Amino acid sequence: xxxxxxxxxxGRFEGFTEAFDIVGNSIFALGTGDDPHRLKCSIGxxxxxxxxxxxxxxxxxxxxxxxxxxxxxxxxxPAAARNREVIATVLKTLLPASGRLxxxxxxxxxxxxxxxxxxxxxxxxPSDLDERARRSIAAHIAESGLVNALPPLSIDAEAxxxxxxxxxxxxxINMIHVSPWSACVGLLxxxxxxxxxxxxxxxxxxxFQEGVETALSNISFDKSLRQRDPxxxxxxxxxxxxxxxxxxxxxxxxxxxxxxxLSVAFRKA
Numbered sequence: 510x511x512x513x514x515x516x517x518x519x520g521r522f523e524g525f526t527e528a529f530d531i532v533g534n535s536i537f538a539l540g541t542g543d544d545p546h547r548l549k550c551s552i553g554x555x556x557x558x559x560x561x562x563x564x565x566x567x568x569x570x571x572x573x574x575x576x577x578x579x580x581x582x583x584x585x586x587p588a589a590a591r592n593r594e595v596i597a598t599v600l601k602t603l604l605p606a607s608g609r610l611x612x613x614x615x616x617x618x619x620x621x622x623x624x625x626x627x628x629x630x631x632x633x634x635p636s637d638l639d640e641r642a643r644r645s646i647a648a649h650i651a652e653s654g655l656v657n658a659l660p661p662l663s664i665d666a667e668a669x670x671x672x673x674x675x676x677x678x679x680x681x682i683n684m685i686h687v688s689p690w691s692a693c694v695g696l697l698x699x700x701x702x703x704x705x706x707x708x709x710x711x712x713x714x715x716x717f718q719e720g721v722e723t724a725l726s727n728i729s730f731d732k733s734l735r736q737r738d739p740x741x742x743x744x745x746x747x748x749x750x751x752x753x754x755x756x757x758x759x760x761x762x763x764x765x766x767x768x769x770x771l772s773v774a775f776r777k778a
Contacts, residue, residue: 583652584645588683589619592767596620596682596713597627599764599772603709606630608677611703613666613696614638614684618646624680625650625658633657634673636664667695676703682713685749686731689740694752701756704777710758712773713766716746724769746773 604610607630615621615635625633635646635658646661664671666681666688679700685693700710715727731743750760750773758775766772 582641582644583648584617584642586617586619589617589623592713592770593620593623595766596772597624599766599774600624600628600680600711603678603711603761603774604628604631605677608632609673609675610634610678610680611664611671611673611676612636612680612682613664614681614688615646615661616642616683618642618649618661620682621646621661622649622653622655622658625655626653629657631657631678632659634659634662636662638663638665665695666692666699668699671699671703673703675705676700676708677705678709678711679704680711684714685712686714686734686743687738687741690744693744693749697749697753697756697758700775701753701758701777704758706777708777709761710753710775710777712749712775714770715743716749716771716773717743718746718763718771727769746771749773 609632610628611634612621612624613636615637618635621633621635625631633655635650637643637646640663643661643663650658650660666684679696681696685696697710704710715730717723717727717731727743734741734743746763753760753775757778759778761774761776762772763774764772
């Protein structure tokens with residue numbers, strides 16, 4: 510999965526929960542507080558010597574690659590730069606030329622500005638529950654100058670309603686496996702209520718597929734997620750499809766993507 514992206518944010522070195530990566534069976538996050546050298550390792554704390562790892566993190570990640578340094582508020586997730594083009598290629602086969610799109614759990618906001626730039630006819634509404642993420646999204650949008658990217662909202666996938674009116678598309682990237690199953694069900698429920706007939710719900714991330722051999726990396730990833738939080742984990746695609754179908758969202762397509770991820774699209778009947 511690569512290494513955890515790191516940035517200098519508000520004077521502290523921090524990692525990004527929206528795009529953390531796995532090294533072996535370990536999930537790394539930098540400690541908070543007054544000591545930027547302090548390193549927390551959520552899983553497999555003894556895999557690396559803290560001193561050596563922490564000292565390397567001051568000039569690079571655990572693989573020695575340069576740290577991404579950002580102005581205050583603006584976060585960077587290298588995974589977004591790696592997958593944005595292939596995701597946009599799929600979205601071009603699914604999205605209308607114009608309409609309203611909500612991205613749930615926008616994270617750093619880098620996907621939001623890239624996709625808004627790729628689809629200028631789409632009114633792009635990013636959102637995230639995390640305040641720091643929303644500040645980052647707003648900073649990326651301000652820098653981009655895009656007029657079709659709206660200020661980020663705080664939207665909960667499990668909310669009883671989103672109160673946004675009818676939508677042409679709902680986008681969700683790399684959230685379902687790092688949230689409780691109830692968040693996935695809530696996302697499907699709310700998307701089904703908000704989408705226009707024929708509207709698209711697009712999901713991206715790792716899944717277990719029945720009848721398809723699972724990559725060892727996804728098995729290890731699932732184990733690491735469940736060790737970090739028992740409510741997290743790589744989801745079974747057939748279970749997601751069943752929940753979506755029960756809510757009037759029919760499965761449109763599943764497309765294999767790089768790094769053992771899938772693009773999964775549904776349309777409202």
